[in-house]
Amino acid sequence: MNFENNLAFAKAQDEADILKDFRGQFLFPNHNNKNFIYLCGNSLGLQPKVANDVLKRQLDNWANHAVEGWFEGEEPWMFYHKELKKLMAPIVGASPAEVCPMNTLTVNLHLLMVSFYQPKGKKIKIIMEGGAFPSDQYAIESQVRFHGFDPKEAIIEVFPREGEEILRTEDIVARIKENSEEIALVLFGGINYYTGQWYDMETITKAGHDIGAIVGWDLAHAAGNVPVKLHDWGIDFACWCSYKYQNSGPGGVSGIFVHEKHFSNTKLNRFAGWWGYQENKRFKMEKGFIPEVGADGWQISCTQVMPMALYHASLQIFEQAGFITPLRNKSIALTGYLEFVINQVNKELNFQQYKIITPKDSKGRGAQLSIIAKEKGKEIFDGLVADYILGDWREPDVIRLSPIPLYNSFEDIYLTGQSLLKVSRKIINT
Structure with a gap:
């Protein structure tokens, strides 16, 4: 143009x-x-005009049904997250079974790292971009310490070359190859919050898999912003917030992605909760955690109805827009x-x-x-x-x-x- x-x-x-x-x-x-001319949607998206209506509808459900709202009304809360899953999936290039709305971003990052950061033998290190958003840095540092390692020893940060502001893909791939015997997890942000650089996710994911590492992505600045293909690229896991480009309101509910190739892996660790138990037997209240199939099996607490309603409202706008x-x-x-x-x-x-x-x-x-x-x-x-x-x-x-x-x-x-x-x-x- x-x-x-x-x-x-x-x-x-x-x-x-x-x-x-x-x-x-x-x-x-x-x-x-x-x-105002508003150019800060990368930090907090604008409020959809329907936000008041969707919240009022759920408040009315609470007022009219009370506890029966979990099973009664037009949008029973017990299954409400499934409505969102159908609309989340196209935004991140996944199937509905591979995504789930739950918790907030850094909580989900921790929960997914419990499952997918599994240091063993020499393979104990996590490689990430230098200058990542502090939440990612803190989460990764604490996960490394939880496993008994020194972050200075177990975290590899990749910085731009001297005099440059953005990372070269070839430099990221080279660092992955150079440390192939020691890397357990490749974990980058899809888009760097500071520079706005969208990393070559497909190439970096392949480089990680080529050395036998797990590959995960924080899509805080990518989901709803750029086209990603989490399933097709074979990415193992990802998480994102919904209040930036997806306009779900301050502190809005997060989303997770777990590739279907991991659904049958019973060796994955996870911090379990009642809401992640298999749905058709959840109310039997039995001992022994059996996860629901798919990303839903990583749920811990029950549906966050009000935040999900706001996210649902915005997702429907995305659907209308194609x-x-x-x-x-x-x-x-x-x-x-x-x-x-x-x-x-x-x-x-x-x-x-x-x-x-x-x-x-x-x-x-x-x-x-x-x-x-x-x-x-x-x-x-x-x-x-x-x-x-x-x-x-x-x-x-x-x-x-x-x-x-x-x-x-x-x-x-x-x-x-x-x-x-x-x-x-x-x-x-x-």
Whole structure:
């Protein structure tokens, strides 16, 4: 697409957008009766307008049925998670049996590592990206310690080359091969939260399997953002939060994936709970844990009805939009336009005030650009907020902007560029 830095071009793109009507299904933050341009869906997605209705429906079920709500009403809570499974599966490239909504992200990461991090002999190490989100770092450190190992000895971190911001796939694969005798688990984030880099999940997964390691992924910034094929790529396990690109609300329920090749493996450890017991015998209350087949067998506590209702509401919007393919097509165009207007800002300023550290190739990124501000970055970020542009600030000098295809427009991007230029001129020259 040949981009143009003018309002007429942006409006023409929006008029031709097959997804343009979905914007009207979301609520935007508002101050003094003016909506923000919201570019922070990589941190917390917007609230669907139906959120109040779906919560009220479940509150009414509670009011009208009380405990019988587990089995009575239009959406009995006992089986409610199954409605979500059918809609979650296409988003992550899985079968419904391989996914389950439950708990929160880091809790699920721990539960899955109980099963899939099984150090034995020399194979005790976990390899991960350097600079992963702290929750992943802490979870992996504590799991390693739980098995009696020193994190300094048992964790391999892969960092970008000196002078570079993103990881090269060949460097990740090389480190995996170099440590083939010692790696038990390959565990990366699908998209790095800081740089916005989408790792080559298929290639990295194959490299891990080639050395006999288990491969897992934290899809916090990937699920609902980019097309992943967890089943086809043979990934062993994955988990994600639903409150970023999937708009389920703050602290929304997490999701897990377990590949069907592991369903019959009775040697997998797991921390068991009543809700993961085989469904048709659950109420017999017998001793001796027998897991339900599939990802449901990793459940511990009963269905989180209210968070699941919010997630269900958003998943139905994804279904209406045609799931990932149409969203991805628009995302590539929107993010490409954002890159274009940022470069135009640099041209207008006559120097490179903003350096984009997210990969240029759309195959290496989702709906996010991370931008290093050369001068007065935090002041410029605050200036954008004052001008009703809401992105995300990361120390020491990165502004993250995330154009979400369900609710952002080309006009949003054009206006963001105009605001960035105006704010930059004002602040850098003072």
